[in-house]
Amino acid sequence: MAASAHVSRVRSLYKRILVLHRFLPIDLRALGDQYVKDEFRRNKRASSEEVTSFMTEWEKYKDTLQTQVLQSAGKPLSSVKFGADLSEGKLSNFQDDQIGQLYELMLESTKSSRQFDIQEDSK
Template sequence: MGGTKAVQEVFTHTQRVRLLYKTILKLHRGLPLELQALGDQYTKDEFRRHKEASSEQTHTFMVEWTNYAITLAKQLGIRGTHMSKPIGKYIKEQQLDEFSGEQIYQLQELYEAATQEKGNEDNK
């Protein structure tokens, strides 16, 4: 029996969602303050938007956010951002072709917010 299967049997869906949500917010504590605020807000908005999603959408949502949490944990490492690998991940053009119009719009908004924060940081 694999680890994922065991977790599914122990926790209800709602508990798994809450655990993932809290894990992501805890991981964000390892980010620079500006990115933490941006990441927290984006995460809260996305989890709120998907409360009434179909079971298929929910499965995809949980897989992708779990992958995000794993990637972020690896990038942050145990020593914090000053010793970690670069944060982020490039999206391949092939992956972008699979995004819906709404997802592209959200990605553009996230990019603009992230680059605006970076510009403000550079001006300090």
């Protein structure tokens, strides 16, 4: 019974995050959706200690994003800042592969939105 309650809690968190992503700019939504899907899939077989940490951090993410979405109501998306800075303390707890993953995420999230513009050649 406890296992089904846990699965339900994980699914609920996962779905809530994807719903909140609907309020992000389209390029961040696509990136965020893919990242969340990959992370939840990758941690399906994690140890109970890892699951506790995983769920805690994703709950914090959901709460932060929910607050930012509510605060952004009625404002143009271009004027809203989503996300939060990571403290040195949190960064020092990351493993090398997590730092690499974070770096890749940072590169993707800070790419110029012009990458999506399609322009005809002037020739």
